[in-house]
Amino acid sequence: MVIILAGTVAGAGCYHNKDGGKHIYTVTYTNCKTWITDDPVFYGFGKVYNSFLDLNPSGVSSPIGSGYLGSSGWGGNYDSNIIPGQNGPITGPVNFLQEAHNDNCNSLKKMILNQKIKSKIKTLQTLTDQPREFGFGYSDTADPIELQLNQGSLTSVKLKVGGTYYGGSHTHPLVTAPMFSISDIIGLAILKQRYFNPEDLTQDSKFFFTLTAQHKNDPATDTFSLEIDNYAQFKVFLDSYISMTDLEREKMGLNLRDKYSVVDSTDPDASNNYLLALLKYMNSVNLKGVSVYKATDENLTNWERVDYDSKNNYVKKIPCK
Amino acid sequence: MILKIIMLKKYPVNNMKKYISVLGLVLLISLNGFSQNVIPLYGSDFEQIDVYYKDTHNDFDNYTGIWKYTSGSTSLTITLQKKIQQTVYNFDGSQYQMDFIVGGYKYVENGIEKINTLSQLSQNLDIIQYRIYGSSIIAPHSIYCMDCGPNDRKLLLGFSEPNRHIDGYEPEMLFQRADRGGVQKLKLIFRTTSGGWEEEGVTPQYTSYTIPFGEYVLVKQ
Numbered sequence: 044m045v046i047i048l049a050g051t052v053a054g055a056g057c058y059h060n061k062d063g064g065k066h067i068y069t070v071t072y073t074n075c076k077t078w079i080t081d082d083p084v085f086y087g088f089g090k091v092y093n094s095f096l097d098l099n100p101s102g103v104s105s106p107i108g109s110g111y112l113g114s115s116g117w118g119g120n121y122d123s124n125i126i127p128g129q130n131g132p133i134t135g136p137v138n139f140l141q142e143a144h145n146d147n148c149n150s151l152k153k154m155i156l157n158q159k160i161k162s163k164i165k166t167l168q169t170l171t172d173q174p175r176e177f178g179f180g181y182s183d184t185a186d187p188i189e190l191q192l193n194q195g196s197l198t199s200v201k202l203k204v205g206g207t208y209y210g211g212s213h214t215h216p217l218v219t220a221p222m223f224s225i226s227d228i229i230g231l232a233i234l235k236q237r238y239f240n241p242e243d244l245t246q247d248s249k250f251f252f253t254l255t256a257q258h259k260n261d262p263a264t265d266t267f268s269l270e271i272d273n274y275a276q277f278k279v280f281l282d283s284y285i286s287m288t289d290l291e292r293e294k295m296g297l298n299l300r301d302k303y304s305v306v307d308s309t310d311p312d313a314s315n316n317y318l319l320a321l322l323k324y325m326n327s328v329n330l331k332g333v334s335v336y337k338a339t340d341e342n343l344t345n346w347e348r349v350d351y352d353s354k355n356n357y358v359k360k361i362p363c364k
Numbered sequence: 365m366i367l368k369i370i371m372l373k374k375y376p377v378n379n380m381k382k383y384i385s386v387l388g389l390v391l392l393i394s395l396n397g398f399s400q401n402v403i404p405l406y407g408s409d410f411e412q413i414d415v416y417y418k419d420t421h422n423d424f425d426n427y428t429g430i431w432k433y434t435s436g437s438t439s440l441t442i443t444l445q446k447k448i449q450q451t452v453y454n455f456d457g458s459q460y461q462m463d464f465i466v467g468g469y470k471y472v473e474n475g476i477e478k479i480n481t482l483s484q485l486s487q488n489l490d491i492i493q494y495r496i497y498g499s500s501i502i503a504p505h506s507i508y509c510m511d512c513g514p515n516d517r518k519l520l521l522g523f524s525e526p527n528r529h530i531d532g533y534e535p536e537m538l539f540q541r542a543d544r545g546g547v548q549k550l551k552l553i554f555r556t557t558s559g560g561w562e563e564e565g566v567t568p569q570y571t572s573y574t575i576p577f578g579e580y581v582l583v584k585q
Contacts, residue, residue: 199559
């Protein structure tokens with residue numbers, strides 16, 4: 044009998060005991076990476092484990108990046124970290140939760156106020172029925188640049204990273220899933236990681252990667268944006284991903300594509316179902332620190348955050364105000 | 365051992381065969397009571413645990429075998445095999461079982477063999493170690509089957525190449541039966557659905573695989 048892992052992060056990375064969660068700014072993990080952060084959003088203190096399987100099954104422990112950093116960490120299971128006035132009781136450090144959401148909403152508004160960026164995304168809206176992928180990259184120091192196709196491939200463009208590049212937009216053609224891939228998400232982390240501009244002490248929310256796509260028999264397009272809530276958490280996943288074998292990374296992408304492949308693209312609710320597949324998958328592999336936002340109108344003026352409600356198995360929407 | 369001694373004392377040898385047969389039947393019935401719930405692989409979203417996602421419609425059988433694309437002195441040979449009831453562990457430690465297709469390939473370009481992973485198929489490996497593997501039987505209405513008729517199926521499999529991982533790429537092989545004139549054929553789309561990233565001043569070691577992306581029509585050998 045051959046044994047394989049469906050959750051590709053299993054066994055990789057570092058884990059800690061959530062008991063005794065306190066504000067700390069430096070964390071060192073035995074046999075893992077040393078992670079130093081001055082991010083006050085990060086909580087967590089306690090015994091460190093090297094394997095998910097070493098954790099106490101009673102639930103007092105939680106993998107780093109699982110979204111439960113301390114008893115009230117940001118970026119995790121939004122069932123218990125709910126934005127006030129939206130969906131229920133307040134159980135978390137609401138200021139941090141609300142702050143990240145506000146930052147992301149402001150960043151999206153700012154993005155659309157930038158006419159150069161907006162015009163590129165509007166252009167992409169007209170190209171979603173084409174058999175190839177299109178995209179643009181955005182930097183602090185130059186006009187938007189068109190992303191190039193990969194050699195011999197019509198279904199993938201290369202995201203520009205490094206220097207002052209801080210954002211990107213792209214389409215997925217009709218022959219591929221109209222939702223982010225794992226590599227798209229990792230691409231956002233790489234964008235943030237490689238960014239360098241000494242004149243801009245930037246916030247996490249500056250970075251984005253949008254996707255514009257349409258569904259079968261529906262000329263209307265959807266535009267989504269990946270936004271960073273908490274780079275420290277996001278980086279935990281990135282480090283875990285980087286530490287995987289090549290085969291594990293490739294498997295991770297395939298697992299998500301398998302989920303997309305069973306979505307009925309003719310279903311009137313297909314857009315929501317693709318989102319649900321993505322958010323459930325992100326939840327299942329503890330991919331935290333990053334959120335998905337969706338434009339609620341084709342003019343891209345209004346956005347909402349989309350979260351996975353695991354208790355009720357649906358996509359929870361939190362509008363930007 | 366004790367049971368055996370008692371049985372030898374109590375029963376004559378002629379009755380032993382009958383006893384063992386009855387015991388075997390009881391055992392079989394008991395095991396059947398504990399068998400896993402079988403769910404058809406086709407159309408599943410793999411969200412249940414402690415079940416067996418089985419290729420109940422034998423869709424995989426349409427793809428297994430040796431297939432070959434030829435164009436002059438360039439050829440691509442792909443062999444696909446079925447692996448049944450493999451155990452898959454979720455991140456939380458829960459598990460299920462599932463049937464898979466695994467494969468290997470040989471690519472010859474202008475008469476020169478560029479890569480050959482076919483020998484892997486004689487080994488018993490973890491599923492992800494096979495250079496082609498997967499289990500997704502694609503149905504009409506899936507984004508991967510926009511051109512499908514109501515009874516058509518496709519097969520979505522992952523691809524990898526030894527010593528050539530390209531960051532950000534998500535290579536896949538999409539197979540569809542395309543028989544013509546009594547000849548068993550397989551249409552293959554080899555592509556990546558994600559393009560990774562590029563950084564100014566950094567030259568990636570690889571930007572493509574040994575097998576070129578594209579469409580191929582392979583003939584059953």
